[in-house]
Amino acid sequence: DGGITQSPKYLFRKEGQNVTLSCEQNLNHDAMYWYRQDPGQGLRLIYYSQIVNDFQKGDIAEGYSVSREKKESFPLTVTSAQKNPTAFYLCASSTPGTGLHTGELFFGEGSRLTVL
Amino acid sequence: AQSVTQPDIHITVSEGASLELRCNYSYGATPYLFWYVQSPGQGLQLLLKYFSGDTLVQGIKGFEAEFKRSQSSFNLRKPSVHWSDAAEYFCAVDLDSWGKLQFGAGTQVVVTP
Numbered sequence: 001d002g003g004i005t006q007s008p009k010y011l012f013r014k015e016g017q018n019v020t021l022s023c024e025q026n027l028n029h030d031a032m033y034w035y036r037q038d039p040g041q042g043l044r045l046i047y048y049s050q051i052v053n054d055f056q057k058g059d060i061a062e063g064y065s066v067s068r069e070k071k072e073s074f075p076l077t078v079t080s081a082q083k084n085p086t087a088f089y090l091c092a093s094s095t096p097g098t099g100l101h102t103g104e105l106f107f108g109e110g111s112r113l114t115v116l
Numbered sequence: 117a118q119s120v121t122q123p124d125i126h127i128t129v130s131e132g133a134s135l136e137l138r139c140n141y142s143y144g145a146t147p148y149l150f151w152y153v154q155s156p157g158q159g160l161q162l163l164l165k166y167f168s169g170d171t172l173v174q175g176i177k178g179f180e181a182e183f184k185r186s187q188s189s190f191n192l193r194k195p196s197v198h199w200s201d202a203a204e205y206f207c208a209v210d211l212d213s214w215g216k217l218q219f220g221a222g223t224q225v226v227v228t229p
């Protein structure tokens with residue numbers, strides 16, 4: 001079945017450590033996104049990539065980094081510079097433009113990061 | 117500033133009763149509009165979307181939403197809720213169909229017997 005796989009589902013990190021969250025999709029989507037979810041704040045866009053080897057900052061990119069070396073993969077690194085990294089992280093993909101799924105995001109099941 | 121507002125943080129509804137979730141947006145042009153649902157600890161699933169045309173949109177799980185340009189609203193409705201509808205619901209807008217969605221803060225729906 002096609003979909004988006006995020007790993008790990010749960011992750012604990014000590015302060016000062018970098019951590020990388022994995023996101024893989026087999027939907028053949030061009031665009032991929034990382035959102036952060038905090039209680040009562042909805043989802044906020046961290047980074048997005050519309051094509052391989054290119055990515056753009058979203059609304060809250062500080063303290064995060066990404067890469068897009070393959071169409072299927074869009075890993076997110078939460079660096080030690082992120083002041084409040086404890087959150088639920090959601091990866092999504094889409095196939096922008098025309099068509100049945102225009103603009104529709106397909107989400108993974110999320111990764112919950114807790115900083116100890 | 118451009119924004120998406122879901123005025124109700126939490127709604128409790130009896131099983132079998134009707135449900136309406138409110139969503140307002142503040143954009144100059146009509147954006148692409150979406151409603152997503154999230155079960156605890158899970159990702160989001162698309163319920164329905166509006167791009168243009170008929171302002172009453174049908175979605176999955178018996179949900180519908182109505183776009184009202186004059187009120188900048190896109191309210192979600194279901195005539196009769198089921199216990200499985202207990203979840204968090206998010207309204208979202210997209211200005212250019214590229215998936216850079218702006219989400220509302222969400223409405224938590226609790227269904228009582």
